[in-house]
Amino acid sequence: MNDMTPSPGFDVDRIRADFPILRQTVRGKPLVFLDSAASAQKPVAVIEAMKTAMETQYANVHRGLHWMSERTTEAYEAARDAVAALMNAPDRHEIVFVRNSTEALNLVAHSYGRHLLRPGQAVLISAMEHHSNIVPWLMLRDSHGIELRVAPISDAGELDMAAFEALLEDGKVGLVSITHMSNVLGTYTPAERIARIAHAHGAKVMFDGSQAIVHRAVDVQAIDADFYAWTGHKLYGPTGIGVLWARRELLERMPPFLGGGEMISSVSYERATWAAVPHKFEAGTPAILEGIGLKAAIDYVRAIGYPAIAAHEAALTEHALASLSAIEGLRILGAAQDRGGVVSFALDRAHAHDVATLLDRFGIAVRAGHHCAEPLMHRFGLESTARASFGVYTTQAEIDTLATALVRVREFFA
Amino acid sequence: MSGGLDDLRDLYQDVILDHGRHPRHGHRLATFDASAKGDNPMCGDRVEVFVRHAPDGTIAETGFDARGCAISIASADLMAETVTGKRPDDARALFAAFRDLVRTGACPACDAALADPLERLAPLAGVHEYPSRVKCATLPWHALIAALDGAQEASSE
Ligand SMILES: Cc1ncc(COP(=O)(O)O)c(C=O)c1O
Numbered sequence: 001m002n003d004m005t006p007s008p009g010f011d012v013d014r015i016r017a018d019f020p021i022l023r024q025t026v027r028g029k030p031l032v033f034l035d036s037a038a039s040a041q042k043p044v045a046v047i048e049a050m051k052t053a054m055e056t057q058y059a060n061v062h063r064g065l066h067w068m069s070e071r072t073t074e075a076y077e078a079a080r081d082a083v084a085a086l087m088n089a090p091d092r093h094e095i096v097f098v099r100n101s102t103e104a105l106n107l108v109a110h111s112y113g114r115h116l117l118r119p120g121q122a123v124l125i126s127a128m129e130h131h132s133n134i135v136p137w138l139m140l141r142d143s144h145g146i147e148l149r150v151a152p153i154s155d156a157g158e159l160d161m162a163a164f165e166a167l168l169e170d171g172k173v174g175l176v177s178i179t180h181m182s183n184v185l186g187t188y189t190p191a192e193r194i195a196r197i198a199h200a201h202g203a204k205v206m207f208d209g210s211q212a213i214v215h216r217a218v219d220v221q222a223i224d225a226d227f228y229a230w231t232g233h234k235l236y237g238p239t240g241i242g243v244l245w246a247r248r249e250l251l252e253r254m255p256p257f258l259g260g261g262e263m264i265s266s267v268s269y270e271r272a273t274w275a276a277v278p279h280k281f282e283a284g285t286p287a288i289l290e291g292i293g294l295k296a297a298i299d300y301v302r303a304i305g306y307p308a309i310a311a312h313e314a315a316l317t318e319h320a321l322a323s324l325s326a327i328e329g330l331r332i333l334g335a336a337q338d339r340g341g342v343v344s345f346a347l348d349r350a351h352a353h354d355v356a357t358l359l360d361r362f363g364i365a366v367r368a369g370h371h372c373a374e375p376l377m378h379r380f381g382l383e384s385t386a387r388a389s390f391g392v393y394t395t396q397a398e399i400d401t402l403a404t405a406l407v408r409v410r411e412f413f414a
Numbered sequence: 415m416s417g418g419l420d421d422l423r424d425l426y427q428d429v430i431l432d433h434g435r436h437p438r439h440g441h442r443l444a445t446f447d448a449s450a451k452g453d454n455p456m457c458g459d460r461v462e463v464f465v466r467h468a469p470d471g472t473i474a475e476t477g478f479d480a481r482g483c484a485i486s487i488a489s490a491d492l493m494a495e496t497v498t499g500k501r502p503d504d505a506r507a508l509f510a511a512f513r514d515l516v517r518t519g520a521c522p523a524c525d526a527a528l529a530d531p532l533e534r535l536a537p538l539a540g541v542h543e544y545p546s547r548v549k550c551a552t553l554p555w556h557a558l559i560a561a562l563d564g565a566q567e568a569s570s571e
Contacts, residue, residue, distance in 0.1 A: 350484070351483035353483040353485075354426075354484045357544060369458065374458070383481060412431075
């Protein structure tokens with residue numbers, strides 16, 4: 001995956017044709033969508049899969065004994081198989097469907113955190129987490145007496161591995177929960193190494209793979225992870241569905257997160273017993289159509305292939321770093337060796353919100369703000385940045401459009 | 415690359431760029447009677463407004479300490495300018511009119527007595543096209559009104 005040239009099979013024009021929204025104009029200009037890290041656009045395969053399900057094959061799952069319910073259950077459960085294969089999970093029952101990464105992280109904080117961590121133990125995160133991998137731990141700290149530790153990062157935006165290991169030394173850390181790729185800096189963290197060190201100190205390890213799985217193949221067995229969370233809408237799938245993968249023995253020991261239908265084995269007024277995993281964690285009617293859409297998204301991504309996607313995005317990122325860093329007064333956050341398709345930047349003369357509004361006038365969509373990572377912004381002495389992020393459909397020409405527009409923006413604020 | 419920034423002049427008029435970069439009132443007052451903070455957690459903008467009253471109760475001077483975009487700084491600065499000499503109730507009425515202006519781009523029902531200060535604030539009317547930016551323009555006003563009401567913190571909209 002170090003090969004920077006897109007594979008010959010990668011035809012960005014053909015890929016763009018799969019995304020109807022890219023034909024839209026914004027303010028009279030072709031849409032230049034550089035905000036995929038917030039949420040990616042959807043290929044026609046996903047749109048059609050959900051539409052076809054609604055038009056031809058839809059009922060509630062796991063409960064009806066009728067034809068429609070059986071077929072819908074098959075389609076929905078096929079999504080679980082697709083997710084298991086995507087992550088190389090050893091067992092399809094280890095795939096828990098949730099709403100998004102945030103819910104996956106909260107599920108682990110509630111269920112594992114409150115029941116299998118003891119007060120006095122610690123959770124270790126990094127200094128480049130999204131709020132969704134900070135706030136659940138603050139809540140657990142306050143409700144359950146768990147200490148929260150934060151492993152520092154370097155100015156380049158890489159995890160300080162020596163400091164990370166030192167924070168595990170006293171053996172109090174029960175769980176390490178760390179991003180696999182920063183949504184602000186683009187940094188990939190060395191997941192295998194993190195898992196090895198965490199395990200050597202008796203801690204379990206969870207990865208927030210919200211960004212990572214979009215750009216590269218994830219193999220939970222190769223990483224030797226214990227938990228891995230991600231969210232469907234960033235992987236070209238629908239909103240409202242996300243994934244928590246966890247080792248089966250952990251899921252077996254963890255109590256349910258939410259109670260209700262679907263998650264029980266039997267219920268009386270005296271007690272309820274839980275369904276087997278993963279259903280124990282899937283209370284209520286699940287996101288059926290979204291599951292079907294997610295499978296279509298996974299099939300789409302796998303048909304292009306991660307090696308081709310990673311090469312395409314590495315080339316884009318390299319091009320973006322070169323062209324943006326050539327702009328006077330523009331500072332790029334982070335300079336990690338191993339990074340994915342996200343570039344955050346600040347202009348000396350203009351606030352990130354003004355930059356985003358001006359870029360919008362060129363039809364360019366970027367995100368501006370703290371990117372749900374306030375502590376990380378403060379780490380770099382900033383309140384906000386603008387961020388351009390790339391997907392399978394992003395072109396070098398779009399990055400050139402961004403660079404040219406940024407030069408104009410800077411002149412505007414001269 | 416044509417167009418683009420030229421149409422942006424309706425939002426970022428010279429007055430806004432100028433006051434955004436070089437605010438005249440962007441400082442704490444050495445002595446003040448009231449102050450309040452405003453915070454926009456969505457974007458991290460923050461402002462603290464300081465007010466000194468004249469013996470007759472009118473606003474003698476307003477200053478602010480702000481961190482934010484050009485629109486919020488310019489809005490704070492033009493606010494400080496236009497409320498000087500006003501009675502607190504007139505400042506409240508001016509804010510109500512200004513809020514209509516930045517939300518809708520116009521203020522048809524506005525009191526003729528406010529015509530002068532509103533004309534001064536008119537360069538900010540362009541934000542109505544950007545609903546997510548309206549708060550940038552109103553944040554300093556919320557802090558001002560909170561200070562006039564004796565509150566420490568502006569309640570967000
Ligand atoms: C690194 C990271 N973690 C977590 C999330 C939260 O994802 P979601 O909002 O889908 O739960 C995001 C996206 O916003 C992210 O980039």
